[in-house]
Amino acid sequence: MAKFKSTQEVMKIIKNKKNIRNFGVIAHVDHGKTTMSDSLLAYSGIIAPSAAGKALAMDFDKEEQARGITIYQANVTLLFTQKDQEYVINMIDTPGHVDFSGRVIRSLRAIDGAVVVCDAVEGIMTQTETVTRMALEERVRPVLFINKVDRLIKELRLTPEKMQAQLADVVSAFNQLIDTYAEPEYKEKWKVSIQNASVTFGSAKDRWAINTDLMKERGITFKDVIDAYTSEKLPELVEKAPLADAVLGMVVKHHPPPQDAVKYRIPQIWKGDLNSDVGKALLAGEDDGPTIMMVVNMVIDPAAGPIAIGRLFSGTIKDGQTINIIDEKREGRVQSVNFFMGNQREQVGELGAGNIPALLGLTECRAGNTLSSIKDIQMFEGVKYVSEPVVQVAIEPKHPKDLPKLVEILRQLTIEDPNLIVKIDEESGETIVAGMGVLHLDVANHRIQEKCEIITSEPLINYRETVKGGCEPVMAKSPNRHNKIFMRVEPLEPAIAHMLRTGEISDMKNKDIVSDLLKGAGWDTDTIKRVMKFDSRGNVLINGTKGVQFVNESTDSLNSGFEDVMKEGPLCKEQMRDCKFIFTHFVPHEDTAHRGLSQLGPASRRACMGALLTAGTAVLEPTLAIEVRVPTDLVGNVATILSGKRGKVLDMQQKGASSIIIGELPASETFTLSEAMRGQTAGRATWNTSFKAWTEVPKSILATAVADIRKRKGLAPDPPGISEYIDKE
Numbered sequence: 001m002a003k004f005k006s007t008q009e010v011m012k013i014i015k016n017k018k019n020i021r022n023f024g025v026i027a028h029v030d031h032g033k034t035t036m037s038d039s040l041l042a043y044s045g046i047i048a049p050s051a052a053g054k055a056l057a058m059d060f061d062k063e064e065q066a067r068g069i070t071i072y073q074a075n076v077t078l079l080f081t082q083k084d085q086e087y088v089i090n091m092i093d094t095p096g097h098v099d100f101s102g103r104v105i106r107s108l109r110a111i112d113g114a115v116v117v118c119d120a121v122e123g124i125m126t127q128t129e130t131v132t133r134m135a136l137e138e139r140v141r142p143v144l145f146i147n148k149v150d151r152l153i154k155e156l157r158l159t160p161e162k163m164q165a166q167l168a169d170v171v172s173a174f175n176q177l178i179d180t181y182a183e184p185e186y187k188e189k190w191k192v193s194i195q196n197a198s199v200t201f202g203s204a205k206d207r208w209a210i211n212t213d214l215m216k217e218r219g220i221t222f223k224d225v226i227d228a229y230t231s232e233k234l235p236e237l238v239e240k241a242p243l244a245d246a247v248l249g250m251v252v253k254h255h256p257p258p259q260d261a262v263k264y265r266i267p268q269i270w271k272g273d274l275n276s277d278v279g280k281a282l283l284a285g286e287d288d289g290p291t292i293m294m295v296v297n298m299v300i301d302p303a304a305g306p307i308a309i310g311r312l313f314s315g316t317i318k319d320g321q322t323i324n325i326i327d328e329k330r331e332g333r334v335q336s337v338n339f340f341m342g343n344q345r346e347q348v349g350e351l352g353a354g355n356i357p358a359l360l361g362l363t364e365c366r367a368g369n370t371l372s373s374i375k376d377i378q379m380f381e382g383v384k385y386v387s388e389p390v391v392q393v394a395i396e397p398k399h400p401k402d403l404p405k406l407v408e409i410l411r412q413l414t415i416e417d418p419n420l421i422v423k424i425d426e427e428s429g430e431t432i433v434a435g436m437g438v439l440h441l442d443v444a445n446h447r448i449q450e451k452c453e454i455i456t457s458e459p460l461i462n463y464r465e466t467v468k469g470g471c472e473p474v475m476a477k478s479p480n481r482h483n484k485i486f487m488r489v490e491p492l493e494p495a496i497a498h499m500l501r502t503g504e505i506s507d508m509k510n511k512d513i514v515s516d517l518l519k520g521a522g523w524d525t526d527t528i529k530r531v532m533k534f535d536s537r538g539n540v541l542i543n544g545t546k547g548v549q550f551v552n553e554s555t556d557s558l559n560s561g562f563e564d565v566m567k568e569g570p571l572c573k574e575q576m577r578d579c580k581f582i583f584t585h586f587v588p589h590e591d592t593a594h595r596g597l598s599q600l601g602p603a604s605r606r607a608c609m610g611a612l613l614t615a616g617t618a619v620l621e622p623t624l625a626i627e628v629r630v631p632t633d634l635v636g637n638v639a640t641i642l643s644g645k646r647g648k649v650l651d652m653q654q655k656g657a658s659s660i661i662i663g664e665l666p667a668s669e670t671f672t673l674s675e676a677m678r679g680q681t682a683g684r685a686t687w688n689t690s691f692k693a694w695t696e697v698p699k700s701i702l703a704t705a706v707a708d709i710r711k712r713k714g715l716a717p718d719p720p721g722i723s724e725y726i727d728k729e
Contacts, residue, residue, distance in 0.1 A: 027117035036204035043244035113255025209246035258354030272378030287352035291315035335361030382503035465569030476606035487607035497538035561604025610725035645669035
């Protein structure tokens with residue numbers, strides 16, 4: 001049974017690491033994560049039981065309450081008692097909407113187990129698959145809570161036998177995900193089972209849940225569940241099988257304590273030497289080791305300033321402690337150590353390894369940073385996002401005097417949300433805010449509007465450019481005509497481009513690790529040694545010269561031209577991706593004064609541009625996956641909408657009286673999707689979209705798309721020609 005205790009009592013219990021559990025609640029949007037979390041909070045005494053399922057206490061932001069969705073991950077410390085053992089359970093409730101998947105991924109780094117919530121009628125949906133895959137990639141063990149079982153009784157009116165068959169199908173589909181995405185060692189070990197109570201059934205809204213352990217202990221059957229609804233005995237069921245007992249019991253039984261989890265999680269998320277003192281400390285997860293923590297979330301408290309929330313993997317963190325912010329190469333001082341009870345922050349003075357502290361005072365800290373009492377340690381692996389910002393708006397203050405206020409608000413927003421990108425357009429002077437989707441930007445705009453009146457443009461789609469083929473070396477001269485640079489380009493191998501974009505490869509990483517990754521992708525040792533610059537957009541510059549003077553001392557200048565082109569490609573000044581440039585020859589002037597940055601930088605830029613235009617470039621647009629639930633008789637209407645928006649239907653599944661249509665369509669065609677769906681289905685369709693891939697803009701609309709982008713950016717109507725960048729001998 002769960003109950004509320006004082007902070008002091010909780011602190012006593014967490015001295016025993018075996019009695020700590022760190023878990024998150026993850027799911028498809030609207031499958032009931034936050035409602036389930038409410039029930040757990042009510043049972044712990046943090047909110048009134050009568051408010052559970054309605055309070056959405058974990059959605060403590062006004063925007064979340066208004067929209068009825070979770071936007072920000074929220075964490076809370078609960079107490080749970082089972083068989084006279086008291087457990088401290090750190091729970092994180094995460095967003096389900098794909099626009100906020102970055103928050104889910106960061107949260108997974110802090111936890112060891114995940115309760116995947118799934119609708120009993122809808123079953124495994126696209127986002128269920130996405131978040132489960134994320135969890136498995138982080139070596140976070142999943143268990144399954146099948147929610148909304150009441151729908152099987154009240155809506156579908158299933159018999160006990162058919163109900164159990166439907167639930168068994170959901171379990172089977174979930175285990176297929178584990179079979180697909182789990183590492184070989186965990187494929188069988190982590191599959192969920194009704195028999196061992198790693199699957200729980202219930203209704204978060206009605207606050208009851210059962211699994212085989214609880215059914216045996218309390219003599220409950222599925223027939224009792226059906227009777228509770230048909231004979232109006234629901235209060236008796238809630239009293240006999242409260243949701244918290246089943247869900248938290250499942251967490252305690254199947255999720256590991258932190259000291260057990262770090263043994264297999266640390267090798268996945270920290271690539272330092274595991275046999276070093278630091279490596280051994282991380283694998284031990286003891287309070288007396290060096291303090292090592294990864295920050296997964298930043299929250300701005302209006303009174304206290306930035307709060308760094310994360311997982312403490314080793315040591316103890318204390319009030320007043322000086323800590324190294326490894327990524328930022330600077331020190332910070334912890335003003336106070338806290339944890340969260342609901343949306344209330346409790347000051348505790350210190351916390352030991354295995355917990356999720358909230359630290360005040362680290363104003364320079366950012367999500368993803370590694371904190372350590374030891375200098376110069378290997379940082380934790382970067383978080384790998386499943387998407388990237390594809391929609392943007394231009395914003396400006398309604399009153400020019402508010403510009404400094406807007407700048408500060410945007411600074412705070414980007415601290416809290418690293419997936420929100422803010423940049424100044426140098427051509428127009430506009431402030432551009434880019435996000436994961438229209439909803440992501442809409443929420444950000446509302447946050448800004450609360451503090452500052454702004455004017456926003458219509459949402460715009462981000463595009464990318466890429467090279468289509470290869471070319472022979474082209475030559476470009478420096479502005480003073482005294483230096484010659486020869487460059488060629490070809491498409492970069494997809495595996496390497498992916499590793500660059502996810503941060504697995506970067507200039508700052510351990511060279512041995514980078515070398516091993518590149519060899520695994522097919523590069524030889526000589527090519528690896530010749531890398532001049534990795535670009536996080538998925539591009540690389542390689543030195544292909546032999547026996548040429550002054551190359552090494554000119555590297556920074558040559559890289560600067562390459563970087564400029566990767567930021568703004570030749571067709572419409574959009575970011576480049578998937579390009580491999582080979583710098584093949586260099587004829588420098590002997591005098592240093594004639595080959596500085598002001599000469600070689602522009603020459604490198606012209607050579608890269610010339611190579612791209614010679615090889616041929618393409619414009620890429622973001623394509624979204626879409627999943628639509630609609631009554632079967634309206635399937636044709638939805639297919640018509642998708643085809644009319646350059647989309648297509650890829651698959652169709654029958655789920656009861658509804659059909660699930662799985663398809664794809666360009667992001668640029670989604671701005672009027674709501675109106676089209678409402679008009680064609682009388683509001684009876686529900687859908688969600690998620691980023692799928694960058695795909696080439698069709699030739700039939702390429703010229704128009706390029707012209708529109710260039711016009712919006714204030715550029716000349718036609719892209720530059722090859723002759724503007726290539727010089728003759």
